[in-house]
Amino acid sequence: xxxAAGDGSAPAARWSEAETPIATLAAALAAFNHARDWERFHxxxxxxxxxxxxxxxxxxxxLWKRDGELxxxxxxxxxxxxxxxxxxxxxxxxxxxxxxxxxAKLALNGERYPVxxxxxxxxxxxxxxxxx
Amino acid sequence: xxxAAGDGSAPAARWSEAETPIATLAAALAAFNHARDWERFHxxxxxxxxxxxxxxxxxxxxLWKRDGELxxxxxxxxxxxxxxxxxxxxxxxxxxxxxxxxxAKLALNGERYPVxxxxxxxxxxxxxxxxx
Amino acid sequence: xxxAAGDGSAPAARWSEAETPIATLAAALAAFNHARDWERFHxxxxxxxxxxxxxxxxxxxxLWKRDGELxxxxxxxxxxxxxxxxxxxxxxxxxxxxxxxxxAKLALNGERYPVxxxxxxxxxxxxxxxxx
Amino acid sequence: xxxAAGDGSAPAARWSEAETPIATLAAALAAFNHARDWERFHxxxxxxxxxxxxxxxxxxxxLWKRDGELxxxxxxxxxxxxxxxxxxxxxxxxxxxxxxxxxAKLALNGERYPVxxxxxxxxxxxxxxxxx
Numbered sequence: 133x134x135x136a137a138g139d140g141s142a143p144a145a146r147w148s149e150a151e152t153p154i155a156t157l158a159a160a161l162a163a164f165n166h167a168r169d170w171e172r173f174h175x176x177x178x179x180x181x182x183x184x185x186x187x188x189x190x191x192x193x194x195l196w197k198r199d200g201e202l203x204x205x206x207x208x209x210x211x212x213x214x215x216x217x218x219x220x221x222x223x224x225x226x227x228x229x230x231x232x233x234x235x236a237k238l239a240l241n242g243e244r245y246p247v248x249x250x251x252x253x254x255x256x257x258x259x260x261x262x263x264x
Numbered sequence: 265x266x267x268a269a270g271d272g273s274a275p276a277a278r279w280s281e282a283e284t285p286i287a288t289l290a291a292a293l294a295a296f297n298h299a300r301d302w303e304r305f306h307x308x309x310x311x312x313x314x315x316x317x318x319x320x321x322x323x324x325x326x327l328w329k330r331d332g333e334l335x336x337x338x339x340x341x342x343x344x345x346x347x348x349x350x351x352x353x354x355x356x357x358x359x360x361x362x363x364x365x366x367x368a369k370l371a372l373n374g375e376r377y378p379v380x381x382x383x384x385x386x387x388x389x390x391x392x393x394x395x396x
Numbered sequence: 397x398x399x400a401a402g403d404g405s406a407p408a409a410r411w412s413e414a415e416t417p418i419a420t421l422a423a424a425l426a427a428f429n430h431a432r433d434w435e436r437f438h439x440x441x442x443x444x445x446x447x448x449x450x451x452x453x454x455x456x457x458x459l460w461k462r463d464g465e466l467x468x469x470x471x472x473x474x475x476x477x478x479x480x481x482x483x484x485x486x487x488x489x490x491x492x493x494x495x496x497x498x499x500a501k502l503a504l505n506g507e508r509y510p511v512x513x514x515x516x517x518x519x520x521x522x523x524x525x526x527x528x
Numbered sequence: 529x530x531x532a533a534g535d536g537s538a539p540a541a542r543w544s545e546a547e548t549p550i551a552t553l554a555a556a557l558a559a560f561n562h563a564r565d566w567e568r569f570h571x572x573x574x575x576x577x578x579x580x581x582x583x584x585x586x587x588x589x590x591l592w593k594r595d596g597e598l599x600x601x602x603x604x605x606x607x608x609x610x611x612x613x614x615x616x617x618x619x620x621x622x623x624x625x626x627x628x629x630x631x632a633k634l635a636l637n638g639e640r641y642p643v644x645x646x647x648x649x650x651x652x653x654x655x656x657x658x659x660x
Contacts, residue, residue: 141376142297146364147289147367148361148363148364148392149355149362149363149364149366150285150287151285151659152363153283153284153285154281154286155281155362157366157370158281160344164370164373164374166381167317167383167385168377168382168385170382170386175331175332176334176354178460180322180325180370180430181323181455181459182459183322183347183457184319184322184323184580184584185452185455185456186319187312187316187319187579188319188328188449188452188453189318190312190315190316191312191313191314191315191448193444194308194312194313195445195449196310196437196650197306199287200307205360205510207335208360210368210369210372212354212355213366213369213370216351216366216409217370218282219344219347219348219351220366222294223281226340226344228341229280229281229338229342230281231279231280231284231289231343231344231348232278232279232280232281233342233348234348234352235279235345236341236342236367236372237341237345237349238296238345240342241296241386242287242296244426247299250300250302251299251300251303252302253300253364254302254591254592255457257279257459259357260304265551305592310592311447313587313590316587317587317591320448320581320585323577323581324581325578326567326577327518327578327581328518328574331463333602365551386460406555408645409546409629411536411595411627411630411631412628413550413551413554413626413628414549416549416627417545417547417548417650418545418627419545419546421631421634422545425634428638431647432641432646432647432648432649433644434650439591439596440590441593444587444590447581447586447587448580448584448586448587450583451576451582451584451611452580454579455576455601457576458572458577461564461573463571464571466572466592468620469537469562471633472624473633476618476622477626477629477630477631477633477634478628479583479615480615480627480630481630481633481637482625483608483612483615484630487545488541490598490604490608492604493544494545494608494609494612495548496542496543496545497541497605497606497609498546498548498553498609498614499553499609500606500609500611501605501606502556502560502609502613505560505613511564514566515563515565516564518566523628
């Protein structure tokens with residue numbers, strides 16, 4: 133399997149959200165970047181820029197679209213993949229565990245947006261409860 | 265455990281990139297959003313906007329920083345958590361498997377950036393090999 | 397002069413920051429968009445998305461660049477032009493006078509960042525004076 | 529008038545798109561930044577990041593809004609002012625004339641989107657004419 137040869141190409145086995153932990157993707161990315169000597173470019177600041185650029189390429193697919201109108205699925209998958217790849221590269225570079233970070237943020241959001249106040253509202257947490 | 269009570273708060277068990285699959289986060293988010301009746305706001309277009317906005321909040325932490333200078337770790341973790349949460353919300357809304365999408369994109373990147381050509385270069389794939 | 401023919405192409409006369417008011421660009425853009433029946437797509441929300449996408453395309457030019465390293469000038473000019481065009485389209489759609497808005501914001505910034513406190517500091521206004 | 533005293537605060541006279549050239553704003557910004565010794569932070573790369581961040585703050589105002597639903601006008605004006613201020617700071621730093629750049633881009637767009645092909649279409653120029 134070429135992926136195991138250390139050139140950072142994706143493995144033959146099919147990954148899935150249900151079974152593949154992010155650490156598997158992170159390891160494949162580390163090999164990919166190392167084989168290309170790309171660590172030198174991957175400063176946290178540039179990776180944060182790259183993440184914003186990738187998120188914007190995904191956003192562009194929805195430009196001028198009416199609600200309910202969807203971009204081509206293959207384009208969506210490609211850009212979603214790019215965002216996750218860049219997010220994992222950045223988190224790894226910073227030594228942050230993404231799942232633990234999301235878990236902590238979700239707990240914080242639970243406090244900021246209590247069900248009784250936030251239900252059916254799109255307001256930001258610091259403006260919740262301001263309207264009748 | 266309050267998280268299991270269906271109000272969408274994070275579970276007590278500690279998640280990690282190495283062990284927790286994204287599907288676990290996705291299920292917690294689905295419960296969180298449902299408890300707040302937020303599905304109505306979560307169109308794919310608005311979630312793509314939200315993802316770009318969250319990536320930009322992360323980017324802002326690096327603004328005016330010199331290379332090597334890092335923002336406070338707690339702020340980084342919070343914004344990285346936000347990006348992953350929004351990315352998972354969007355992928356779930358679109359029915360896209362993020363790990364499979366990243367795997368496919370990584371395979372494509374392997375073709376676009378062959379080691380022999382891309383090594384030590386920051387060029388985009390369509391400009392690789394243009395310079396001596 | 398073809399630009400006067402109503403198809404929205406740019407006028408032959410050379411514009412400049414020193415002499416051409418933004419209203420001249422706004423009028424040319426209105427004719428350009430009207431000739432193509434594009435007003436139907438130009439909702440404020442989509443124009444705000446487009447502005448973010450254009451700013452991100454400009455940002456991408458700086459990706460992986462070291463400080464002091466500049467992207468090709470022609471690419472910079474093209475993307476800067478795109479940002480201004482989209483900004484003027486959005487402001488016009490909202491009925492906001494851009495110069496008056498910038499003037500008001502500059503006055504506000506003068507209050508938020510008094511010279512004595514802000515000199516040589518990159519901090520945000522709500523964190524000014526927090527450090528010794 | 530304090531604005532003339534060189535501290536970079538906005539002048540008392542009311543600016544407008546119809547009459548005030550961008551060069552007037554650029555000169556006020558140069559004085560503002562110089563009084564605060566901020567030129568040291570304003571590398572082209574950081575200003576491009578700042579522009580993307582400001583455009584994203586404007587975008588955030590439209591998040592979760594239905595078409596036709598508008599954010600508070602004062603917030604829109606403030607963010608639009610920020611975007612123009614940052615755009616002018618960046619263009620000045622790069623020595624690019626924004627109006628000339630917009631004029632050139634508008635002429636290019638006139639070629640890329642001929643009225644006969646682009647009328648009523650939201651497609652990108654490289655996909656125009658692909659559909660029946």
